[in-house]
Amino acid sequence: MNKNVEQKLSVLGGRKVRPEVLADMRKRIFDTDGRPLTPSPFTTPQTAPVRSPFYVGGITVGMLAIVLVFLSSNSLQSDYMLTKGELALNRRADIRSEIALTYLDSVTKRAQQDGMTADEARYLQNAIALSADELDRLKLMGEPGRYTMQECKDLYTRFDSQLDSIKVKLATETETPALVSTIDRNLAHVKERIALYPEKAGL
Amino acid sequence: MTEHLEMRLSKAYEDHAEELFRFAFYKVDTKDLAEDLVAEAFLQLWQKMQHEDIGNHRALLYTILRGRIIDHYRSRGRRINLTLEDAEDVVFEDSTEERLDEALDHARVLKHVHMLKDEYAEIILLHYVQDLSFSELSIILNETENNLRVRAHRALTKLKKKLS
Numbered sequence: 001m002n003k004n005v006e007q008k009l010s011v012l013g014g015r016k017v018r019p020e021v022l023a024d025m026r027k028r029i030f031d032t033d034g035r036p037l038t039p040s041p042f043t044t045p046q047t048a049p050v051r052s053p054f055y056v057g058g059i060t061v062g063m064l065a066i067v068l069v070f071l072s073s074n075s076l077q078s079d080y081m082l083t084k085g086e087l088a089l090n091r092r093a094d095i096r097s098e099i100a101l102t103y104l105d106s107v108t109k110r111a112q113q114d115g116m117t118a119d120e121a122r123y124l125q126n127a128i129a130l131s132a133d134e135l136d137r138l139k140l141m142g143e144p145g146r147y148t149m150q151e152c153k154d155l156y157t158r159f160d161s162q163l164d165s166i167k168v169k170l171a172t173e174t175e176t177p178a179l180v181s182t183i184d185r186n187l188a189h190v191k192e193r194i195a196l197y198p199e200k201a202g203l
Numbered sequence: 204m205t206e207h208l209e210m211r212l213s214k215a216y217e218d219h220a221e222e223l224f225r226f227a228f229y230k231v232d233t234k235d236l237a238e239d240l241v242a243e244a245f246l247q248l249w250q251k252m253q254h255e256d257i258g259n260h261r262a263l264l265y266t267i268l269r270g271r272i273i274d275h276y277r278s279r280g281r282r283i284n285l286t287l288e289d290a291e292d293v294v295f296e297d298s299t300e301e302r303l304d305e306a307l308d309h310a311r312v313l314k315h316v317h318m319l320k321d322e323y324a325e326i327i328l329l330h331y332v333q334d335l336s337f338s339e340l341s342i343i344l345n346e347t348e349n350n351l352r353v354r355a356h357r358a359l360t361k362l363k364k365k366l367s
Contacts, residue, residue: 017294025241036249037246
């Protein structure tokens with residue numbers, strides 16, 4: 001039995017990978033002239049804060065935003081400032097998108113608690129716009145060392161389902177035409193992006 | 204000098220990319236992620252090659268890749284769906300019906316490998332699947348060959364029990 005298991009494991013190790021997979025991977029390492037690509041200086045977390053002025057600036061803005069949160073009494077505003085602070089501290093598109101989507105989720109939950117006020121509608125509209133902006137920075141094919149094509153698609157799908165869910169909940173609200181229009185516009189855009197995947201990415 | 208190094212990297216890619224991809228794919232179960240991790244390993248090797256003379260590319264690539272996979276698990280959580288058979292068509296050749304049946308059987312074995320403790324699963328993949336010798340494993344895992352032999356034997360026995 002042991003021998004049989006060993007044989008199966010050995011066959012697993014001998015399976016031939018499709019040449020197109022290897023060719024695709026090669027493109028992530030070598031340029032068209034066959035020269036190795038230069039790895040991003042920000043790939044390793046240790047180098048990022050030292051080399052990027054944006055990052056250093058981001059830390060300052062982030063700290064300032066956190067201080068402002070403590071000074072602010074409005075919790076919607078606090079959440080917004082905190083999110084802006086977190087965004088300022090991160091430069092990776094995938095992490096920024098996750099932060100924005102988490103913020104959208106929290107604003108949505110708050111707005112749904114006991115009827116939506118005009119203020120909540122405004123913040124929700126801002127949160128959608130913020131998420132859309134951040135997701136626009138993502139590269140459909142992913143970025144080596146940061147996020148994959150699949151993870152990018154997952155973020156778009158998450159945004160899509162969040163918008164769908166907000167839209168369903170808004171059916172009971174009457175005073176939110178601007179919000180509905182923002183949702184519709186973004187829904188169309190995100191669905192277009194998701195639709196690109198089967199053709200471009202084989203997903 | 205640079206051209207010489209580029210040729211060495213290219214040769215290392217020709218020699219090891221396939222096995223490294225297979226190892227990464229068996230570990231993370233996602234084609235794109237496996238491609239990313241292997242690409243990162245080669246780019247990191249390239250950086251190292253420019254500063255030091257690397258004797259054993261294969262062992263170093265496995266060491267880097269293994270570290271990248273662990274980093275990935277730490278940052279994103281371990282999300283192995285174990286749906287290997289779904290990816291067969293896009294990853295491996297020979298997807299004829301007969302080979303597919305065989306592949307499904309092997310995928311079942313692999314699922315049981317993932318159910319073992321990490322240290323056992325890893326040695327099964329590295330030694331029995333990837334065919335790395337104990338001396339190479341000793342470099343990659345920084346442990347004595349004797350320890351690794353004992354662990355490999357225990358891991359295989361546990362896998363056999365799970366499969367029976």
